[in-house]
Structures are given as C-alpha cells and as structure tokens.
Amino acid sequence: MDPILAFADWLVYGVFGYEAGTHAGDAINFFVYDVIKIFILLMSMIFLVSYIRTYITPEKARKFLGERTGIQYNLMAAMVGVVTPFCSCSSVPIFIGFVGAGVPLGVTFSFLITSPMVNEAAVAVLGGSIGWAATAVYVISGVLIGTFGGYIIGKLKLEHLVEDFVYKTFIGEGLDPETMAWQERKDWAWGETRDIVLKVWPYILIGVGVGAIFHGYAPEGIMAEYAGKENLFAVPVAVGLGVPLYSNVMGLIPIAESLIGKGLPVGTALAFLMSVTALSLPELIILKKVLKPKLIMYFVAIVTTGIIITGYIFNLIL
Amino acid sequence: MKIEILGSGCAKCRSLEANVREAVKELALDVEIVKVDDFAEIAKRGVMVTPALVVDGKVLLNGKVPKVSKIKKLLTR
Numbered sequence: 001m002d003p004i005l006a007f008a009d010w011l012v013y014g015v016f017g018y019e020a021g022t023h024a025g026d027a028i029n030f031f032v033y034d035v036i037k038i039f040i041l042l043m044s045m046i047f048l049v050s051y052i053r054t055y056i057t058p059e060k061a062r063k064f065l066g067e068r069t070g071i072q073y074n075l076m077a078a079m080v081g082v083v084t085p086f087c088s089c090s091s092v093p094i095f096i097g098f099v100g101a102g103v104p105l106g107v108t109f110s111f112l113i114t115s116p117m118v119n120e121a122a123v124a125v126l127g128g129s130i131g132w133a134a135t136a137v138y139v140i141s142g143v144l145i146g147t148f149g150g151y152i153i154g155k156l157k158l159e160h161l162v163e164d165f166v167y168k169t170f171i172g173e174g175l176d177p178e179t180m181a182w183q184e185r186k187d188w189a190w191g192e193t194r195d196i197v198l199k200v201w202p203y204i205l206i207g208v209g210v211g212a213i214f215h216g217y218a219p220e221g222i223m224a225e226y227a228g229k230e231n232l233f234a235v236p237v238a239v240g241l242g243v244p245l246y247s248n249v250m251g252l253i254p255i256a257e258s259l260i261g262k263g264l265p266v267g268t269a270l271a272f273l274m275s276v277t278a279l280s281l282p283e284l285i286i287l288k289k290v291l292k293p294k295l296i297m298y299f300v301a302i303v304t305t306g307i308i309i310t311g312y313i314f315n316l317i318l
Numbered sequence: 319m320k321i322e323i324l325g326s327g328c329a330k331c332r333s334l335e336a337n338v339r340e341a342v343k344e345l346a347l348d349v350e351i352v353k354v355d356d357f358a359e360i361a362k363r364g365v366m367v368t369p370a371l372v373v374d375g376k377v378l379l380n381g382k383v384p385k386v387s388k389i390k391k392l393l394t395r
Contacts (some may be wrong), residue, residue, distance in 0.1 A: 057367070057381075058366040058367060059366065062366075090366070090367055090368060092326070092357050093326075093357060093360050093361060093365060093366050093367070093368060094366045094367070096357055096358065096360075096361040096366075097361055097364075097365075097366035098366075100361055165358050166358075166361075169358050169361045169362055170362055171361060171362070171364060172361075172362055172363045172364030172365075172377075188382060191382070191383075195330075286326075289357055290357065
C-alpha cells in the first residue's frame with residue numbers, strides 16, 4: 001500500500017477519529033493525502049529540473065538551434081521550452097534573443113508555446129494528483145502542440161508581423177557560459193526550489209481544499225452527467241474557461257483531479273489545464289511588445305485549436 | 319562605475335536591486351545605479367534570463383540573485 005495513503009488513513013481515521021466513507025472523512029483524507037504527496041513531488045521535481053537547468057541555458061540552446069529550419073528543430077525548441085523557467089517575464093527576452101540572433105520565427109514559437117505549458121512544477125502537481133499516465137499525456141501533448149504550432153507559424157511566413165525593433169536589435173554576447181562548481185549548481189537549484197514552493201503553496205492548499213470538499217460532498221458522477229464525453233461542447237467550453245485563469249494553475253490541478261473523480265473526462269480536464277497555462281492574458285499583454293496583434297491572433301488560434309484537438313483525441317482513447 | 323540592473327519588474331529583479339544597493343553601500347562605492355526594464359535594451363546587452371547585473375557594459379550575472387557578500391566580491395574584482 002502507498003505509504004502516504006497509509007499515513008493519511010492513520011491520521012484522519014485513527015488519530016482524528018473520522019469515519020471512512022463519510023463526507024467529512026473522505027474530504028479530509030483527500031486533503032491530507034494530496035497535500036503531502038504534492039509537496040514531496042514538487043520539491044524533488046523542482047530541485048532536479050533546476051539542477052539540469054544549470055547545464056541547459058537559453059544561450060546554449062540558441063547556439064544549438066542556430067538558423068536552421070525543419071520540424072526536428074521545432075521539436076528540439078519545444079523540448080528546450082520544457083526545461084526553461086516558466087515565468088512569463090522571461091519569455092519575451094528569450095523571444096528577442098532567439099529571433100534577433102537568427103533563430104527562425106517558427107522554431108522560436110515552438111519554444112514559446114511549450115515553455116509555459118510544460119514546467120516541472122505543473123508536472124509534479126499533475127503527477128501527485130491526477131497520476132503519471134495523464135501527466136505523460138499532458139507533457140507529450142504540450143511538446144507536440146508546440147512543435148506543430150511553431151511549424152505552422154513558420155510555414156505561414158509571418159516574419160513581417162514581428163515588431164521591427166526585434167530584428168534591428170543588436171544582440172550582445174551576454175554572459176560567458178560560466179563553469180559552475182557542483183556546490184554552486186546545488187545551491188542554485190535549492191534556491192529555485194525554495195522560491196517556487198514559497199510562491200505556489202497557497203494556491204495548492206486552496207486548490208486541494210476546494211478539490212477535497214468537492215471530492216467529499218459532490219454527488220458521484222455529477223460531472224459525467226453535465227460534461228461527459230458525449231457533450232461535444234465540453235472541451236471547447238473548458239478551453240475557453242481556461243484563458244482568463246492564470247497564476248492559479250497549481251491550485252486548479254487538484255480541483256481538476258476531484259472533477260475527474262466525479263466523471264469529468266480526462267481529455268477535457270487536460271485541455272482545460274493546458275489552456276490555463278498556454279494562453280493567459282498577462283502573457284498575451286507582454287507579447288504585444290514584440291508581436292503585432294495579428295500574429296498574436298494566429299498564435300491564440302493555433303494553440304487553441306491544438307488544445308481542443310488534443311482534448312477530443314484523449315477523450316476518444318483514454 | 320556604472321551599474322545596471324536588468325529586469326522587467328519581477329520579484330527577483332527587486333531583490334537583486336536591493337542586494338546590489340546594500341553591497342554598494344557597504345563598499346562605499348561611488349557608482350550610478352540604473353534600472354533597465356525595456357526588453358530591447360535588455361536584449362542589446364545579450365541577456366535572455368533576468369534579472370541580470372551589468373557593470374560598465376559587461377554582464378556579470380544573469381538569472382540569479384546572489385547574496386550581498388558575493389555581489390561585493392563581483393564588484394571589487
């Protein structure tokens with residue numbers, strides 16, 4: 001048996017004296033179990049990926065991608081997006097740094113689409129709540145939507161829709177890729193872990209709390225009734241709901257978990273979470289500094305379509 | 319000596335600025351500290367990950383916020 005579940009059972013049913021199978025007992029057990037599991041995963045995952053990140057810097061990625069086109073470079077750029085930081089404040093400097101130095105627009109977009117969608121914190125919370133199979137689906141879809149979305153943008157030849165200053169910006173050399181000692185990498189990774197956990201913990205607690213109440217008190221199968229697979233509007237509506245929601249994605253994942261438990265199809269839930277991370281109003285506003293509105297519309301349309309298709313596909317096969 | 323702090327207003331940029339100001343105060347340096355938040359200006363200096371510390375046009379740090387003691391070492395080098 002899962003030791004964390006055993007602990008949650010012992011604490012809630014044994015020490016607190018709640019009865020298993022009651023609304024309150026189920027809700028509190030869900031809360032204790034999810035919080036412990038999510039925080040253990042969150043800390044180990046962020047530490048691991050931050051450590052890897054000390055080796056894969058955007059400067060190295062830019063050199064590696066070069067000026068070549070071809071879908072394999074879109075794929076590589078999307079994978080670089082997985083390991084770079086998810087803060088939207090760094091996406092624009094990287095965009096300018098890539099395009100200004102000659103990385104093709106489509107390849108840069110593959111990076112830009114996947115980077116916010118797939119990050120270690122979301123992966124840890126997804127794995128801890130919804131499970132690893134759905135997490136793998138989420139990560140692979142995020143990389144593929146970035147790869148093909150960027151490829152299409154490259155094929156559409158939209159270079160004229162990037163603000164002119166991006167091409168005119170002389171890109172400086174930046175920092176020499178320093179050789180960090182093991183200790184320094186470890187310290188940096190630990191600093192990142194602390195920063196991110198301190199930033200997201202309230203959202204996770206609120207999300208798990210809401211999810212726990214829903215888990216304990218909502219009628220079985222209620223989501224299947226209103227947003228089941230046969231309701232074809234459910235996926236686009238879920239994607240539309242996701243756009244205005246942004247910083248609280250870590251909190252939305254445990255809520256999505258409880259909705260899946262009450263019959264929401266996994267594909268619909270993943271499509272919702274993808275649209276929360278991939279398309280956010282603050283990011284679109286920041287992107288306006290480097291992209292003309294028409295290109296932002298292409299970006300939103302391509303990513304939305306990709307996410308909706310992914311939602312339908314996974315509702316069919318899962 | 320001219321010190322530039324590059325960043326678009328994220329929390330880390332503010333803590334880097336605070337640490338740099340503290341280091342400058344402790345070293346009693348006569349310097350000009352400028353905040354650069356324009357994306358084009360940041361790109362011109364070759365920086366893709368903010369916050370970054372630029373001293374007399376040379377990028378000394380990016381993507382991290384070191385302790386005051388480490389910044390003092392960087393500034394006196």
